[in-house]
Amino acid sequence: xxxxxxxxxxxxxxxxxxxxxxxxxxxxxxxxxxxxxxxxxxxxxxxxxxxxxxxxxxxxxxxxxxxxxxxxxxxxxxxxxxxxxxxxxxxxxxxxxxxxxxxxxxxxxxxxxxxxxxxxxxxxxxxxxxxxxxxxxxxxxxxxxxxxxxxxxxxxxxxxxxxxxxxxxxxxxxxxxxxxxxxxxxxxxxxxxxxxxxxxxxxxxxxxxxxxxxxxxxxxxxxxxxxxxxxxxxxxxxxxxxxxxxxxxxxxxxxxxxxxxxxxxxxxxxxxxxxxxxxxxxxxxxxxxxxxxxxxxxxxxxxxxxxxxxxxxxxxx
Amino acid sequence: xxxxxxxxxxxxxxxxxxxxxxxxxxxxxxxxxxxxxxxxxxxxxxxxxxxxxxxxxxxxxxxxxxxxxxxxxxxxxxxxxxxxxxxxxxxxxxxxxxxxxxxxxxxxxxxxxxxxxxxxxxxxxxxxxxxxxxxxxxxxxxxxxxxxxxxxxxxxxxxxxxxxxxxxxxxxxxxxxxxxxxxxxxxxxxxxxxxxxxxxxxxxxxxxxxxxxxxxxxxxxxxxxxxxxxxxxxxxxxxxxxxxxxxxxxxxxxxxxxxxxxxxxxxxxxxxxxxxxxxxxxxxxxxxxxxxxxxxxxxxxxxxxxxxxxxxxxxxxxxxxxxxxxxxxxxxxxxxxxxxxxxxxxxxxxxxxxxxxxxxxxxxxxxxxxxxxxxxxxxxxxxxxxxxxxxxxxxxxxxxxxxxxxxxxxxxxxxxxxxxxxxx
Numbered sequence: 049x050x051x052x053x054x055x056x057x058x059x060x061x062x063x064x065x066x067x068x069x070x071x072x073x074x075x076x077x078x079x080x081x082x083x084x085x086x087x088x089x090x091x092x093x094x095x096x097x098x099x100x101x102x103x104x105x106x107x108x109x110x111x112x113x114x115x116x117x118x119x120x121x122x123x124x125x126x127x128x129x130x131x132x133x134x135x136x137x138x139x140x141x142x143x144x145x146x147x148x149x150x151x152x153x154x155x156x157x158x159x160x161x162x163x164x165x166x167x168x169x170x171x172x173x174x175x176x177x178x179x180x181x182x183x184x185x186x187x188x189x190x191x192x193x194x195x196x197x198x199x200x201x202x203x204x205x206x207x208x209x210x211x212x213x214x215x216x217x218x219x220x221x222x223x224x225x226x227x228x229x230x231x232x233x234x235x236x237x238x239x240x241x242x243x244x245x246x247x248x249x250x251x252x253x254x255x256x257x258x259x260x261x262x263x264x265x266x267x268x269x270x271x272x273x274x275x276x277x278x279x280x281x282x283x284x285x286x287x288x289x290x291x292x293x294x295x296x297x298x299x300x301x302x303x304x305x306x307x308x309x310x311x312x313x314x315x316x317x318x319x320x321x322x323x324x325x326x327x328x329x330x331x332x333x334x335x336x337x338x339x340x341x342x343x344x345x346x347x348x349x350x351x352x353x354x355x356x357x358x359x360x361x362x363x364x365x
Numbered sequence: 366x367x368x369x370x371x372x373x374x375x376x377x378x379x380x381x382x383x384x385x386x387x388x389x390x391x392x393x394x395x396x397x398x399x400x401x402x403x404x405x406x407x408x409x410x411x412x413x414x415x416x417x418x419x420x421x422x423x424x425x426x427x428x429x430x431x432x433x434x435x436x437x438x439x440x441x442x443x444x445x446x447x448x449x450x451x452x453x454x455x456x457x458x459x460x461x462x463x464x465x466x467x468x469x470x471x472x473x474x475x476x477x478x479x480x481x482x483x484x485x486x487x488x489x490x491x492x493x494x495x496x497x498x499x500x501x502x503x504x505x506x507x508x509x510x511x512x513x514x515x516x517x518x519x520x521x522x523x524x525x526x527x528x529x530x531x532x533x534x535x536x537x538x539x540x541x542x543x544x545x546x547x548x549x550x551x552x553x554x555x556x557x558x559x560x561x562x563x564x565x566x567x568x569x570x571x572x573x574x575x576x577x578x579x580x581x582x583x584x585x586x587x588x589x590x591x592x593x594x595x596x597x598x599x600x601x602x603x604x605x606x607x608x609x610x611x612x613x614x615x616x617x618x619x620x621x622x623x624x625x626x627x628x629x630x631x632x633x634x635x636x637x638x639x640x641x642x643x644x645x646x647x648x649x650x651x652x653x654x655x656x657x658x659x660x661x662x663x664x665x666x667x668x669x670x671x672x673x674x675x676x677x678x679x680x681x682x683x684x685x686x687x688x689x690x691x692x693x694x695x696x697x698x699x700x701x702x703x704x705x706x707x708x709x710x711x712x713x714x715x716x717x718x719x720x721x722x723x724x725x726x727x728x729x730x731x732x733x734x735x736x737x738x739x740x741x742x743x744x745x746x747x748x749x750x751x752x753x754x755x756x757x758x759x760x761x762x763x764x765x766x767x768x769x770x771x772x773x774x775x776x777x778x779x780x781x782x783x784x785x786x787x788x789x
Contacts, residue, residue: 140680160682161566162636181684182566221566244569246560281552 056353057168057175058345060184061225068348069229073194076337076344082118091347092121095152099125100142100167101178102158107311107335108178108188112155115342121152139163143170152350156180174349182218188310189222191341193230195334196266199306203230209261210252211237211294212270212318215244215283219310220270224250235260238270238294241283258294262302269296269309272318291317298322306330366539366728367510368453368484369477370443375402375783380744382415386734387713388721399740402783407736414748418716419732420452420741420779424542424620424723425517425596425668426693428485430473432461437673437761439473442693443482444787445671445760449693450743451483452732452781453724458490459518465490465501467509474510483781486512486729488542491530495519500530507537512727515542517596520578522548527582531589540618540727541586542594545578545603546644555684557630557647565633567684570645576602583610583617592616594726597670599625599644601654608663618726620668621655623696624766627703628652632766638679638686639766642672656709659718666723667715669696673762691765694758699767701747701774744778751775 057063064072082089097116101109109125116123128142137145139158146154147170155176156164161183168175179185197203208227214220214236227234234252236243237260247254261267272290284290297320301307307319307329315321323329377400384395384407396410397417423446429437446454456473458464464473470487477485489511493499495518503514514534521527521543534541554570556562562569579595583606586593595607598619610617624642629649632640640646658664672689679686692699697719704710721731732741753770755763779787 138677138681158682160684162684163682165636166680166682181682182568184566218566221564244563245558246563249560250564 056349058186058349059164059168059175059177061186061189061222061229063186064229066229069190069193069226072190072341072344072348073197075347076194076340079340079343088118088120090120092116092119092152092350095121095350096149097121097123097153097155097346098146098149098151099123099155099178100128100146100157101125102128102163103179105157105178107338108157111335111338111342112178114339115346118339119343119346121346139166140170143167147171147173153346174353176345176349179218182216183221185218185222187338187342187345188219189226190345191334191337192223192268192308192310193226194337194341195308195330196306198333198337199330200265203227203232205231205233206266207233207235207264208266208268209235209237209264210268210270211258211261211296213242213273214238214247214270215242216273217270221250223268224252235264237261239284239290258300261300264305266306266308267296267301269307269319271310271312272314287317294318295320296323298326301326301328308334310334366486366512367474368486368729369474370481370484370782371479373784376780376785377401378785380415380417380742381410382413382417382744384417384734385713385716386419387717388419388731389733389735391734397734397742399780399783402740404734404736404738404740407734414746415777416745416747417734418743418745419720419734420743420781421450421697421719422723422729422732423451423454423669423671423693423696424666424727426454426456426671427459427673427689428456429673430460430476431469435761436675438480439477439485440480440482441759441761442671442673443480443485445693445758446483447779447781447787448759448776449695450697450745450776450779451693452741452779453484453486453729454693455486455488455512455727457517458488458515459495463490463495464488465493465495467502467505470506470509470511482786486727488513488515488517490514491516491521491541492526497522497526500526500533503530503533504536507539511537511539513540513542513594515544515596517542517544520544520546520548524581524585528585528589531585531591531593535591540592540594542596543578543582544596545575545582547574547577550574550577554645555641556633557645559630559648561630561633565636567633572600572602572647572651575600575644576606579603579606583607583615586617587613587615592618595619597622597625597644597668598655598658598664599647599651601651604654604658604663608658611663618666619658619664620666620723621659621664622668622670623692623699624690625655626652626659626667627699628766636683638681638683639690639764639768641683641686641688642670642690643688656704660710660714665718666726667696667700667719668723669693673760674764675762676764679764689764691758691760691762694760695753695765695767695772697743697745697776698751698772698774702772706773740780740783742780743776746775746777747773749773749775749777
């Protein structure tokens with residue numbers, strides 16, 4: 049049994065060391081059986097998990113809700129549309145209100161970078177970042193590692209090519225850091241306007257040529273996030289040209305290569321439907337991994353990290 | 366131009382310490398006798414732990430009045446200035462309403478004559494409402510005492526309007542001060558374009574957004590043979606452009622903020638909205654270039670760009686937070702601690718760039734320590750250590766990048782225009 053650690057939150061992959069990642073993936077593996085048998089674990093019996101989502105989400109929210117329920121936690125989800133300003137109540141006030149219910153974990157998704165950190169500063173609960181702006185989405189990266197490990201049997205020296213709109217992708221940032229942590233090799237591929245400057249400093253190679261995916265073990269396809277492109281600020285001339293240059297078509301995938309996508313997919317834009325539906329694609333496996341990995345993350349924070357409530361008492365004293 | 370301050374009796378007092386007035390070539394232990402606000406005698410005296418320097422001039426502050434008196438007033442802002450060792454400050458016109466007519470300017474002047482602890486000068490807008498469309502009545506504004514013209518907070522996007530402002534501004538005898546930003550390049554930008562913004566996923570605000578406008582405005586000023594002041598420079602390319610324009614004989618000057626001199630974009634990793642400002646903190650190369658520019662005189666002035674914001678407006682996620690940090694009360698101590706004590710800038714240079722440098726650019730009377738001159742003196746205790754706390758500010762706002770920091774060097778007394786305006 050590992051010792052309790054000082055970390056209280058999962059806000060960024062940067063919060064984790066390699067052994068943390070390995071422990072979470074191993075613990076997730078242990079939940080596979082209960083996921084398959086739909087057996088509830090009593091691990092978080094009597095605990096409360098609140099999901100605070102300021103951005104629409106189907107799979108992440110469902111996955112966190114189910115994970116909490118499979119662990120016997122009480123769970124409730126709050127969907128807030130728009131930014132905290134539109135809503136009239138500040139993020140800090142919302143966090144302090146929720147804190148009054150004394151939840152054990154709060155899962156936050158927000159359209160702006162750093163919002164979960166603000167919640168973490170205002171609350172006694174453990175905070176899990178379920179995606180903040182273009183910054184981080186650590187549980188997505190962990191479930192992607194789990195999926196790759198499951199399919200390939202290793203992560204060390206695995207070569208992953210991440211393709212598409214890297215500029216607007218929190219998934220890409222988290223995944224690059226997570227892959228670096230476990231010793232994988234990464235290549236980022238996308239149009240020059242959608243790969244931010246200094247990407248190499250995150251430990252990856254960068255290419256604007258789709259041919260660079262040929263050597264990879266895994267092709268990780270990013271969603272072409274049209275909603276992030278305000279009118280009058282087109283990063284690419286057209287989706288048609290994007291698809292021609294970077295779309296993942298059967299011709300661009302070789303036998304044995306794995307194809308992952310964080311969803312939701314724009315079929316026919318960044319990924320050809322024939323690839324999405326092929327045996328190479330592990331999209332459904334990613335969704336299943338999401339459940340067990342989030343069970344592992346919740347368990348890890350509540351049972352291993354510095355207890356939130358006792359900590360609060362110490363701070364008050 | 367005029368400065369306004371409330372009336373009051375001029376003080377008489379004596380001060381002893383190391384008088385350091387680099388612009389006058391003085392570095393001596395002296396007793397300064399001030400009588401009725403004027404320096405009456407300078408005599409040799411034993412050393413004390415105090416440094417007596419010409420008081421500071423801040424050419425760039427936001428006093429939020431009229432419109433956002435919850436964030437700052439003429440009284441609170443000038444009290445903060447007094448606590449920072451300043452004897453004169455120039456307020457920006459991007460208030461609500463904008464200082465774009467003589468009526469607004471004269472209203473402010475009247476209030477300053479009642480409330481200002483330290484003399485305040487007011488800049489007026491280049492364009493009506495700072496909308497970048499039509500020129501303000503510049504000559505009338507100059508007659509009413511405008512210190513200079515700027516659309517600070519907003520760039521003058523149209524090169525045509527900027528050229529007209531330079532041409533027509535000749536009637537006013539006042540300089541134009543430029544906030545250089547190409548909004549098509551800075552759009553959705555929250556942090557310097559580079560590895561930090563890339564890793565954090567913050568919208569990039571490239572150096573080019575500034576330096577391209579710097580180059581444009583320098584070319585316009587050169588062509589019109591008019592003086593131009595470049596505000597809050599942040600990028601290496603901007604400093605280089607200014608240096609080469611000066612070498613060609615362009616009447617161009619520049620200023621730099623304490624935060625751009627002390628920090629790089631690495632500080633943004635905390636996602637603390639108190640390190641979010643416009644222009645953004647840039648890379649280590651840029652910071653080096655700003656320091657070199659300050660040292661060689663390309664950049665003749667330190668300006669705080671003191672930008673108070675209500676706590677509830679800053680206490681939000683980084684990308685939602687407004688740009689700007691306060692600086693009046695921490696500028697000297699921050700620069701003394703982070704630059705002078707680190708051996709990056711000599712104390713003499715810092716004092717000159719905080720006082721006579723900015724005064725010269727805007728044609729203000731240079732604070733001097735000489736017999737017969739009005740007493741404008743900052744009394745500094747270089748040994749004193751203090752912690753920056755929210756409760757310690759005289760400003761109505763506490764959005765400082767230095768909250769929690771321990772600084773060396775403290776302003777213990779400020780004399781502005783012959784009056785003791787601050788004493789700790």
